[in-house]
Amino acid sequence: MTEVERLLDCLEEEIRSGKKAVFAGSGLKQVDEFKCLEYINQIRNMLPSTLSEARVVLQDKNDILDNARGNANAIIADAQRQAQMLVNEHAIVAEANRAAEGIRNEAISYADRVVNDTYKYLCTMTDDAYNKLNEAVQAVIATRRDLDSKMR
Template sequence: MGELSILELLERMEEIIENSKSIPFTSKVMVEKDELLEIIKEIRLLLPQELSQVKWAKEERRKILERAQKEAEAIINDAESKVKGLVDETEIVKLAEKRAEEIIQKAKEHAKEYRLMAQSYTIELLEQTKKTIENIVKELNDNIDQIRQKNS
């Protein structure tokens, strides 16, 4: 027999059994002993080879799964890094916006403070000018009164 697979050899054994002469009134059959023994011998020779192929396939599967797991972890780590970077950038933007709002608020407060100070200073200047003018007007009135008194 040529190089057959274990499944093909088992199928061959089934054929032999199915095509063998049956013993009347029983489920037993008469088979060619040497032919079946030869097939069993070939199966025994093929088993270690097929088992090592199965073992190799399992090992390859394990390696592939391991590689896939490592690649998946690398992708996840990279994605997490990018997300963290984006979050960090977002946090920086939020902090910058908050700081800008604080600066604007302080600027508004300072502007209001300066406006109030400017108004107070202007009022004070105007009041001093008013007093000065009132004093001048009083002096003018006094001078007019003195001149009138001298002429009367």
């Protein structure tokens, strides 16, 4: 119990222990004025230092709360920055994957065209070779017939 609380208890006891005033209405009591005023003066003398201490404690509390709020806001801001960075990284990775898929599809399409063009070229070449060979065989057959007709 603090000294102020002790003095308040003493003042309260003095008031409660006072005798009822004669010919007074209800609730009026005779108290030792000197004692009551002495308690009040002692309390007043203590209050400034107690109030100053309370103000310091209150200011310390407010400073601690402000500091905690500042730290909390900094943590939240950092978390939001990190979350945004992850979102951006995810978007970059997703865009890179889309670009890679597009490049892959273009490469597959190009490879298919090259293979088809190569097959067409080979078909044309084999057709030309077949036709040339067929012409040569026909020329050989014609020459052979010509030779056979002259030899009999």
